[in-house]
Amino acid sequence: MADNVYEKYGLNDAVPRHVAVIMDGNGRWAKKRGMNRSMGHRAGMERIRGLITLSDRLKIEVLTLYAFSTENWKRTAAEVGLLFDLIVEYFIREIDELCENNVRIRVLGDIAPLPQKSRDALNAAIERTKANTGLILNLAINYGARAELTRAVNALLSENVQSAEFDDIASRLYTGGLPEVDLLIRTGGEKRLSNFLLLQAAYAELLFTDDLFPDFDEDRYAFCIKEFQQRNRRYGGV
Ligand code: IPE
Ligand code: IPE
Ligand code: MG
Numbered sequence: 001m002a003d004n005v006y007e008k009y010g011l012n013d014a015v016p017r018h019v020a021v022i023m024d025g026n027g028r029w030a031k032k033r034g035m036n037r038s039m040g041h042r043a044g045m046e047r048i049r050g051l052i053t054l055s056d057r058l059k060i061e062v063l064t065l066y067a068f069s070t071e072n073w074k075r076t077a078a079e080v081g082l083l084f085d086l087i088v089e090y091f092i093r094e095i096d097e098l099c100e101n102n103v104r105i106r107v108l109g110d111i112a113p114l115p116q117k118s119r120d121a122l123n124a125a126i127e128r129t130k131a132n133t134g135l136i137l138n139l140a141i142n143y144g145a146r147a148e149l150t151r152a153v154n155a156l157l158s159e160n161v162q163s164a165e166f167d168d169i170a171s172r173l174y175t176g177g178l179p180e181v182d183l184l185i186r187t188g189g190e191k192r193l194s195n196f197l198l199l200q201a202a203y204a205e206l207l208f209t210d211d212l213f214p215d216f217d218e219d220r221y222a223f224c225i226k227e228f229q230q231r232n233r234r235y236g237g238v
């Protein structure tokens with residue numbers, strides 16, 4: 001049976017190669033319902049599957065999800081701990097299906113400060129999916145664009161480079177070798193980038209939606225792709 005997902009959502013096949021999502025609004029979603037923030041994070045986690053499935057069906061090459069920023073350590077130890085526990089839970093539950101769907105998992109960020117069991121779950125997922133050739137799923141965890149740039153510059157310095165081109169820097173970012181971000185979506189209503197992929201999104205189309213992340217289902221995601229297809233990208237030209 002042909003996959004008529006394009007028809008279903010009124011899309012053409014000029015989809016973004018790389019979509020990045022700032023998954024924001026979990027806390028507010030929970031608050032609105034008189035629940036605690038952890039329930040919001042749990043509800044948010046349930047939306048990830050739909051993003052992966054639709055990205056895969058639309059033949060988007062790379063999906064990057066902002067799961068934890070270098071600034072998110074400012075939250076309570078309980079909330080930080082919960083977010084890392086959810087990572088473990090997610091992979092235990094989803095890894096078989098991700099593997100079946102040929103998804104390749106990568107991490108952007110420094111996971112060294114994470115609890116051992118979260119690192120183990122992430123490393124196991126990376127290892128198990130490394131030969132997969134389908135959708136590349138980047139999880140940005142303990143990620144910040146400033147730390148990423150600093151790391152790239154230090155890598156260059158350690159190689160005794162005297163002068164560098166932008167490509168030398170780009171290839172040393174966590175996203176080295178991947179296409180630039182075409183579409184950057186932020187849920188939750190805030191209109192800022194919060195230290196996410198600042199260089200990779202230099203020419204990305206930005207889309208801010210008021211949907212709180214736990215409400216951001218496949219249909220809402222498809223709507224964003226449709227909006228992207230209506231934009232006119234000029235890259236400085238006419
Ligand atoms: C995004 O939701 C999830 C993470 C930052 C990990 P928030 O937890 O920031 O939700 P709000 O912004 O407080 O609603
Ligand atoms: C951005 O959301 C980080 C993630 C979604 C992981 P935040 O909720 O941390 O961003 P600010 O604090 O509103 O800028
Ligand atoms: Mg937030």
